Amino acid sequence: MREHTNEPYSLPDLPDFERIARAHAMRDSLKQRRTCRYFSDKPVSREIIEAAIEAAGTAPSGANHQPWHFAVVSSLEKKHAIREAAEAEERAFYSDKASGEWLDALTPLGTDADKPFLETAPWLIVVFAQRKGGIDDDAETQNYYVTESVGIACGMLLTTLHEAGLATLTHTPSPMGFLRDICDRPSVEKPLMVIVVGHPANDATTPVHAARKKALSQIASWL
Numbered sequence: 765m766r767e768h769t770n771e772p773y774s775l776p777d778l779p780d781f782e783r784i785a786r787a788h789a790m791r792d793s794l795k796q797r798r799t800c801r802y803f804s805d806k807p808v809s810r811e812i813i814e815a816a817i818e819a820a821g822t823a824p825s826g827a828n829h830q831p832w833h834f835a836v837v838s839s840l841e842k843k844h845a846i847r848e849a850a851e852a853e854e855r856a857f858y859s860d861k862a863s864g865e866w867l868d869a870l871t872p873l874g875t876d877a878d879k880p881f882l883e884t885a886p887w888l889i890v891v892f893a894q895r896k897g898g899i900d901d902d903a904e905t906q907n908y909y910v911t912e913s914v915g916i917a918c919g920m921l922l923t924t925l926h927e928a929g930l931a932t933l934t935h936t937p938s939p940m941g942f943l944r945d946i947c948d949r950p951s952v953e954k955p956l957m958v959i960v961v962g963h964p965a966n967d968a969t970t971p972v973h974a975a976r977k978k979a980l981s982q983i984a985s986w987l
């Protein structure tokens with residue numbers, strides 16, 4: 765039987781203007797984040813990737829089971845294998861599997877089946893969601909709210925990388941079971957996404973459509 769104990773918790777007693785200023789600063793910084801699809805091969809220090817994954821690892825999770833694994837890929841061989849497999853799935857998606865409505869929704873983003881960034885960018889972080897494992901990583905204990913928990917961790921990962929001045933791309937080839945094989949992960953883990961990390965290419969652009977964000981009045985109600 766597990767035990768329950770508490771420890772003290774407090775936060776700095778900031779004046780309200782300081783809290784508001786911090787919230788505004790974070791919002792304004794995050795407004796600058798864009799999904800980047802044109803990367804340079806300029807190296808990125810492993811220390812940044814480690815810190816960002818540690819930041820992601822602080823995320824809240826169902827029963828604190830932390831049901832995530834980040835497979836960090838930098839070898840040319842593995843990146844090539846991921847690109848080959850992802851492009852094969854993406855060719856099937858764009859030519860056959862995707863509905864007309866889905867393809868129409870993607871048109872303003874200009875995406876297609878070619879994914880050169882999977883080889884150009886210095887780092888690929890392949891995110892896995894663990895159906896089982898618990899806090900002790902025993903591969904048997906049931907995990908809870910897995911997708912929600914891993915989604916929050918990914919948000920914190922993306923935020924940290926952006927704050928570190930790096931470009932990211934959230935890539936979801938579908939289906940993506942091949943990532944489990946290439947990254948040597950067990951069958952209790954489900955690949956959720958590939959987060960491509962690096963510096964934007966000198967001539968990088970982003971779709972105008974991506975900058976169109978809903979206003980506060982559209983995304984919030986106050987009761």
Ligand SMILES: Cc1cc2nc3c(=O)[nH]c(=O)nc-3n(C[C@H](O)[C@H](O)[C@H](O)COP(=O)(O)O)c2cc1C
Nearest residue numbers: 797798799800801873875934935936937957974975
């Ligand atoms: C779960 C998820 C899956 C995504 N999958 C892809 C993808 O496979 N390929 C891609 O180019 N962009 C992908 N994106 C990026 C979105 O297209 C992008 O976030 C959106 O257009 C908004 O642009 P922004 O990130 O620059 O704000 C994905 C984003 C999310 C959150």
